[in-house]
Amino acid sequence: MATDIQYKKxxxxxxxxxxxxxxxxxxxxxxxxxxxxxxxxxxxxDIYTLIIGKTLSDIGELWHKGQITVAHExxxxxxxxxxxxxxxxxxxxLSSNGLRAVVTTPVGExxxxxxxxxxxxxxxxxxxxxxxxxxxxxxxxxxxVKSTKTDVVAxxxxxxxxxxxxxxxxxxxxxLEESPVICVGGPVIKENDENFSDVFVVRDPVSAIDHIxxxxxxxxxxxxxxxxxxxxxxxxxxxxxxKGLNQESLAKLAGVDRAYVSLVENGKQNLTMAALxxxxxxxxxxxxxxxxTSTDKE
Numbered sequence: 001m002a003t004d005i006q007y008k009k010x011x012x013x014x015x016x017x018x019x020x021x022x023x024x025x026x027x028x029x030x031x032x033x034x035x036x037x038x039x040x041x042x043x044x045x046d047i048y049t050l051i052i053g054k055t056l057s058d059i060g061e062l063w064h065k066g067q068i069t070v071a072h073e074x075x076x077x078x079x080x081x082x083x084x085x086x087x088x089x090x091x092x093x094l095s096s097n098g099l100r101a102v103v104t105t106p107v108g109e110x111x112x113x114x115x116x117x118x119x120x121x122x123x124x125x126x127x128x129x130x131x132x133x134x135x136x137x138x139x140x141x142x143x144x145v146k147s148t149k150t151d152v153v154a155x156x157x158x159x160x161x162x163x164x165x166x167x168x169x170x171x172x173x174x175x176l177e178e179s180p181v182i183c184v185g186g187p188v189i190k191e192n193d194e195n196f197s198d199v200f201v202v203r204d205p206v207s208a209i210d211h212i213x214x215x216x217x218x219x220x221x222x223x224x225x226x227x228x229x230x231x232x233x234x235x236x237x238x239x240x241x242x243k244g245l246n247q248e249s250l251a252k253l254a255g256v257d258r259a260y261v262s263l264v265e266n267g268k269q270n271l272t273m274a275a276l277x278x279x280x281x282x283x284x285x286x287x288x289x290x291x292x293t294s295t296d297k298e
Contacts, residue, residue: 018051
């Protein structure tokens with residue numbers, strides 16, 4: 001329980017720091033916050049939704065209250081876009097699952113942050129992703145999906161004024177001879193989900209990815225992220241014990257705290273490449289030894 005509480009405290013602290021930096025247009029400070037989040041092994045999903053997403057929501061509230069200008073809000077969005085890509089570049093990715101996805105917004109919908117985040121989470125999960133940006137017409141989207149043999153299409157809608165265009169996108173995709181799995185997300189969807197009864201309505205990014213992967217099935221030999229984390233945890237514990245180390249000793253060698261080692265060994269901690277490197281070095285093995293799964297051995 002204590003580690004969960006500490007994790008939430010760290011996320012909240014980093015979110016407040018990011019808000020302070022982005023509010024004044026401090027690019028260096030903003031980058032430093034995300035680098036710190038990655039060092040603390042905050043999950044990419046939480047960096048996107050609880051730190052960056054929450055910060056942009058707070059910035060938006062300032063604009064609605066007339067406390068900042070549109071120029072300030074636009075700068076905040078551009079800074080956030082850079083941060084979203086930093087998380088993608090510095091986080092470990094699963095191997096390809098053989099699936100293709102398209103992420104975009106319908107015509108009229110210029111809010112792109114949620115779509116970009118979801119596209120990147122799919123990439124981290126091993127998907128081949130075409131992020132089309134914003135305002136893709138339904139007919140053109142369907143033609144692209146058909147020509148690229150895309151498996152899944154994700155649409156992000158923020159404003160209710162764009163619902164009709166989103167519905168048009170869904171109809172165009174449904175009319176294809178081989179219709180992809182379609183998911184739609186955004187706060188306005190939750191209030192109008194009766195218009196999307198025949199597609200998957202995204203409530204949060206993690207459950208959305210789980211749903212579409214179950215719909216598509218997994219490529220032969222594919223290992224889920226949780227299975228990989230469990231495997232790494234078991235391997236860390238096995239090697240640690242074989243070397244006569246307790247969790248506290250390994251933590252000191254790896255430069256982390258004991259609670260972190262416990263989370264890793266129980267498969268409850270997402271790991272960055274830096275964390276994997278530190279643990280493997282402390283245990284005297286290669287990174288590949290830690291990430292080898294039972295599927296790899298077969």
